[in-house]
Amino acid sequence: MSGIQRRIFKVVSVVLLFALACGIAYMPMNINAQAQQQIVFKKNENSYDSYINKYKNAILDCIPDAKLIYGLKREVSAEELKSYIEEDRITEICNFVPVHKGDAFFIPSGTIHAIGEGILIAEVQQNSNITYRVSDYGRLGADGKPRALHKQKAFEVISREPTPVAEKINAVINSSGMKERQLASCKYFNVKSISLDGEYELFDDNSFVSVLVLEGECELKYNGNALKLKKGSSVFVPAGIKVHISGKAELLISCV
Numbered sequence: 001m002s003g004i005q006r007r008i009f010k011v012v013s014v015v016l017l018f019a020l021a022c023g024i025a026y027m028p029m030n031i032n033a034q035a036q037q038q039i040v041f042k043k044n045e046n047s048y049d050s051y052i053n054k055y056k057n058a059i060l061d062c063i064p065d066a067k068l069i070y071g072l073k074r075e076v077s078a079e080e081l082k083s084y085i086e087e088d089r090i091t092e093i094c095n096f097v098p099v100h101k102g103d104a105f106f107i108p109s110g111t112i113h114a115i116g117e118g119i120l121i122a123e124v125q126q127n128s129n130i131t132y133r134v135s136d137y138g139r140l141g142a143d144g145k146p147r148a149l150h151k152q153k154a155f156e157v158i159s160r161e162p163t164p165v166a167e168k169i170n171a172v173i174n175s176s177g178m179k180e181r182q183l184a185s186c187k188y189f190n191v192k193s194i195s196l197d198g199e200y201e202l203f204d205d206n207s208f209v210s211v212l213v214l215e216g217e218c219e220l221k222y223n224g225n226a227l228k229l230k231k232g233s234s235v236f237v238p239a240g241i242k243v244h245i246s247g248k249a250e251l252l253i254s255c256v
Helices: 003-008 080-088 152-158
Strands: 018-025 031-034 054-060 067-072 094-098 104-107 111-113 118-128 132-136 177-186 190-202 209-222 225-230 234-236 242-256
Touching: 067 104, 080 152, 080 242, 118 234, 118 242, 132 152, 190 209, 225 242
Parallel strands: none
Antiparallel strands: 018 118, 031 111, 031 132, 054 104, 054 118, 067 094, 067 111, 177 190, 190 242, 209 225, 209 234, 209 242
8 A cells, every 4th residue: 555545544533625523522512603604703813714614413322311402492582692692591592402322413504502411423514613602501621711702703693593403314225225314415515324234335526535434343445455444433535536345334424
């Protein structure tokens, strides 16, 4: 295997035009919202371009009765929203959604959200780090001081209408005879899950492909080389390269 090939297929967690991250919440995460298009702001004295920031959260595992904050439970006026934010009562109007292993949530920009305690997620998002923190449960940062909140900026971008929770996505049988679920499809990324049981050919001439192993073990072959993958492995496949994946595993496949 050449040095270039080794670098190409190195296990990665962040790629160019979108980001893939996995995280577990041992305690409730901060409540935040992402900036929408046309919002341009400064952070740490560096100017950022405007983005539409969209997320797809796949629930890999969770404790019983785990919940995700997902938008508002009712429509509120601008005055109401400002009051709830300023008085740190935002959770009173947040929609707490029960989650289970295998669930998936598409989170549009401007949707207030937070990961609840005891949830392990795989998060696919457009490449952007524009996050406005609304509430942080009074926790302290590494310096012993409360972490910065962005209440005014959050107020300007939070959608004041409730976000409907999509119905559970049923699996279909793909051309390879395996179960496949299309979890999200928008102009910024596409995400699907595949229940691998045998061999699956993967090729995209227009986009890189991210492969994340959620369960099981498999082998990825390309150009006469092979990678052994197990639960938690993540591989970045450049556009135009055909790979064959064989084994028995649950895979999360993402591209742009």
